[in-house]
Amino acid sequence: MxxxxxxxxxxxxxxxxxxxxxxxxxxxxxxxxxxxxxxxxxxxxxxxxxxxxxxxxxxxxxxxxxxxxxxxxxxxxxxxxxxxxxxxxxxxxxxxxxxxxxxxxxxxxxxxxxxxxxxxxxxxxxxxxxxxxxxxxxxxxxxxxxxxxxxxxxxxxxxxxxxxxxxxxxxxxxxxxxxxxxxxxxxxxxxxxxxxxxxxxxxxxxxxxxxxxxxxxxxxxxxxxxxxxxxxxxxxxxxxxxxxxxxxxxxxxxxxxxxxxxxxxxxxxxxxxYWRYGEYAGIGPGAHGRLTRGSMKIATATERKPESWLDLVERDGHGMIDQEQLGYEEQADELLLMGLRLKEGVDLARWQQLSGRDLDPKREEFLLEHGFIERIGNSRLRCTPSGMLILDSVVADLAC
Structure with missing residues (x-):
């Protein structure tokens, strides 16, 4: 062609x-x-x-x-x-x-x-x-x-x-x-x-x-x-x-x-x-959102079936069926899950602020030694190409 x-x-x-x-x-x-x-x-x-x-x-x-x-x-x-x-x-x-x-x-x-x-x-x-x-x-x-x-x-x-x-x-x-x-x-x-x-x-x-x-x-x-x-x-x-x-x-x-x-x-x-764990409004059937209210983050979700969503909006002004307030630990886990998908990695200070703790040094050392993660200076952490192949496992290890 x-x-x-x-x-x-x-x-x-x-x-x-x-x-x-x-x-x-x-x-x-x-x-x-x-x-x-x-x-x-x-x-x-x-x-x-x-x-x-x-x-x-x-x-x-x-x-x-x-x-x-x-x-x-x-x-x-x-x-x-x-x-x-x-x-x-x-x-x-x-x-x-x-x-x-x-x-x-x-x-x-x-x-x-x-x-x-x-x-x-x-x-x-x-x-x-x-x-x-x-x-x-x-x-x-x-x-x-x-x-x-x-x-x-x-x-x-x-x-x-x-x-x-x-x-x-x-x-x-x-x-x-x-x-x-x-x-x-x-x-x-x-x-x-x-x-x-x-x-x-x-x-x-x-x-x-x-x-x-x-x-x-x-x-x-x-x-x-x-x-x-x-x-x-x-x-x-x-x-x-x-x-x-x-x-x-x-x-x-x-x-x-x-x-x-x-x-x-x-x-x-x-x-x-999404991957930097920012805010986003979700509008329409089955849409999800993450909205900040003060220091807390609200997870929103709307009715998935289009006609049911439409009826809800016309009756109540919205089709949201779930508004969940996320705790700091949940936010930290989501930040890690999303941010490690990126080549630029995760801002460790932001993660520490949300989680209230440092990474487990033994788990981090294990992943570093096996070439699954790497530090970017003192401020960021990211997956290596090898780590990307087992991303879910890396996230699970670090989040513990």
Missing amino acids: DTLEQPDLTRYAALLPDTGEPGFGVYVHWPFCAAKCPYCDFNSHVRHQPVDQERFTAAFLKEMATVRQLSGPKTVTSVFLGGGTPSLMNPSTVAAILDGIGKHWHMPDGIEITMEANPSSVEAERFRGYRAAGVNRVSLGVQALNDRDLKFLGRLHDVADALKAIKLARDIFPRMSFDLIYARPNQTVDEWERELKEAISYAVDHLSLYQLTIEEGTPFFGLHKAGKLIVPDGDQSALLYEATQEITAREGLPAYEVSNHARPGAESRHNLT
């Missing part, structure tokens, strides 16, 4: 620079998809009748008003429209949602505003409408660059659709990312290396590269349990992961998080808010 013409990278400077602070993000969940992928356990739903977008828009705005009361005044550092398939929304719906965020919180010019899109739902006119509404970054769910595996993954697009969507996104939006899933059945390291190099030739500044995981409750889970779907074992998955890190680093898109790769300065600001 021909490599797409390289864009002018100077226009990416238009977005505000990353300050390194956790920030305050707003996440809005559009829960509808044209089809449910067999590997997906996200809160996404297929509806065979047109969705009443005006009614849902009014509900998003109503819930925002309630969440604003919980959060207090904030300056928004990023917005993320996720799903589901947000590119099924009308541009007018997107514009109304972004206007609502700007009404309830301070939203400076130049912040990152991302929308997820599937190649099968991409049209140039709609993309231009989203750009006019304020979206300046799009994240495409490409998932594979061969038609056989796209069909296996249940995607509605083919490679030609994907390349068309990538070209449109590069032409219209200041920033663009796309996702790929690897560690697919029977996938060899050589095959993945070729596909990844092809993806990098199309990418502008960011790629999200996820290993296929078998999630309970999905069609793939049943097939896997019955022995009809075999995924690479641990050793093969590790080889695929190591090849991913090597190639992306060599091609100028090094990992800044376990599954995310970017040219320096093009990291996803919104996802950095």
